[in-house]
Amino acid sequence: MHRSASRLTRVLACAAVPVILAVAGCSSDSGKGSDKDSGKKSGSSASAKPSGKSSAALEKATYAALPDPCKVLQTATIDTLVPEAKDKNGAAAKSNDLANRSGCSWNGLDEDGLKGSQYRWLSASFWRYDSHASLGSADKRAEENYNKQVELAKATQGAQDLKAEPAGGIGEQGTSVVYSVKKDNVDHFNTTIVARTHNVVFTLDYNGAGLEGAGAPDQAKLLQDAIAAAKEIVASVDAANQQQGQQSQSPQPQ
Structure with a gap:
């Protein structure tokens, strides 16, 4: 109970x-x-x-900054590619995010009296990418844009006799796209170099034309000069980031 x-x-x-x-x-x-x-x-x-392996797979971007786009080429290079340039310092493209996107251009008219004039136009455009958890590594994102820029160059409206080839020795990836475009009954010969150095992509556009009776520019020479300039740009991107790294490691004044 x-x-x-x-x-x-x-x-x-x-x-x-x-x-x-x-x-x-x-x-x-x-x-x-x-x-x-x-x-x-x-x-x-x-x-x-999340496992440590998946986090480690997303590598840190190689380059943390872009160089000054108007200083990626030496003055002597500008003199060679764009004789009698209007402004050797170049005209910077407008950008609200210079750490990730920038550009600069130069143009000039080299007059030679009754022999006519030689016109040259040069521009460089830059894109930089960081690693992102949902978008992929910095290099992968840069490679995607590299492929996109190559296709855009190949799809230039009005392009004639277009020829696209790999351009070795320019960063991790390089392609040259050569063609001609007729403007006002004048043939403008254009060379576009698209290149990727790690997480930075850039395009170098270089074109020339003979005006007022001047002979057409040598297309092979335009390509040769453009490739040389592209290699110089790769070195400038690397140098700018090395300099930034040294500045960040230097002791700050107390």
Whole structure:
């Protein structure tokens, strides 16, 4: 009788508390069940955490900044590619994010009296990419844009006798796209170099035309000069980032 009363008292006590607490505290095997459940939860939460390998796979971008786009080529190079340039310092393209996108252009008209004039136009455009968890590594993102810029160059409206070839020795990837375009009954010979150096992509556009009776420029020479300038740009990108790294490591004044 005493045992039955004690058991009845216990049942009534359990019935008086909320259902959630009753399940946790009044079940005959609640202790064992909670241990099992907690073990399962802790195991599942541990497995849900991202592994160290996936985080390590997303490498840090090689280049943290872009160089001044109007200083990627030496003055002597500008003199060679664009004789009598209007502004040897170049005209910078407008950008609200110079760390990731920039550009500069030069143009000039070299007049030679009755022999006519030689026109030259040169531009360099830059894109820089960082690694992003949902978009991929910096190099992968740069490679995607590199391929896009090559296709855009090959799709130039009005291009004639277009020829696209790999251009070796320019960063990790390089392609030259050569073609001619007729403007105002004058043939303009154009060379576009698209290149990728790690997480930086750039295009170098270089074209020339003979005006007022001047002979057409040598297309092979235009390509040769453009490739040389592109290699100079790769070196400038690397040098600018080395300089920035040295500045960040130098001790700050107290």
